[in-house]
Amino acid sequence: MELFYSQASPFVRKVMVLLHEADKLDAVTLRQVSMTPLAPDAGHSSIAPLGKIPTLTRPDGPALFDSRVITRYLDERFGTGLYPDARLWETLTLEALADGIMDASVLMVYEGRTRPEEKRHEPWVDAQWSKIGRALDAIEERWMSHLSGRLDMGQVAVACALGHLDFRHASRNWRATRPNLAAWSERRAERPSFKATRPE
Numbered sequence: 001m002e003l004f005y006s007q008a009s010p011f012v013r014k015v016m017v018l019l020h021e022a023d024k025l026d027a028v029t030l031r032q033v034s035m036t037p038l039a040p041d042a043g044h045s046s047i048a049p050l051g052k053i054p055t056l057t058r059p060d061g062p063a064l065f066d067s068r069v070i071t072r073y074l075d076e077r078f079g080t081g082l083y084p085d086a087r088l089w090e091t092l093t094l095e096a097l098a099d100g101i102m103d104a105s106v107l108m109v110y111e112g113r114t115r116p117e118e119k120r121h122e123p124w125v126d127a128q129w130s131k132i133g134r135a136l137d138a139i140e141e142r143w144m145s146h147l148s149g150r151l152d153m154g155q156v157a158v159a160c161a162l163g164h165l166d167f168r169h170a171s172r173n174w175r176a177t178r179p180n181l182a183a184w185s186e187r188r189a190e191r192p193s194f195k196a197t198r199p200e
């Protein structure tokens with residue numbers, strides 16, 4: 001299997017953490033790509049029309065995307081236990097919430113990187129940060145007991161989302177008003193699968 005990959009992508013990181021946890025890194029070959037919405041990679045777009053990573057090619061069918069489809073597929077293939085039946089809907093919802101944080105965080109980066117300065121619209125960037133803020137507040141208020149349980153894909157996605165905020169938006173200091181989530185994040189970052197996939 002081939003994984004279209006970038007070390008900086010929080011969505012790709014979810015897949016990489018799963019592969020580390022399952023001890024199945026050797027099941028995929030990483031194919032490095034670098035693109036933005038304005039500059040897609042032609043080879044990649046021919047198999048993934050939306051031009052987004054992660055994308056996974058596999059021997060038994062067409063290429064898979066997006067990250068949540070790939071993690072479900074790999075979970076079924078390797079039996080990772082990261083989507084536990086007993087709390088499946090909570091796990092998927094938390095994963096969706098974390099993916100939404102990543103979407104907003106990545107869009108903020110694109111706004112700064114791909115749009116000419118005179119065309120940038122700060123209220124739009126602030127609105128993305130507000131989405132992130134509301135999601136983080138919800139996690140701090142309602143999801144800490146889920147986060148303190150056994151590792152699942154909801155937790156993996158939250159850790160990857162927080163990692164991206166630290167990597168790209170450190171000056172906004174998301175920790176200031178979320179002490180419980182901040183403490184959880186420090187503990188999670190020590191796990192080998194997270195240490196090995198930290199964006200740099």
Ligand code: GSF
Nearest residue numbers: 009010011036037052053054066067106
């Ligand atoms: C989002 C992937 C995504 O936006 C998923 O896989 O869960 N819902 C999808 N990936 C970004 C790279 S990133 O993580 O910074 C991407 O591929 N952007 C290129 C584009 O054209 O938007």
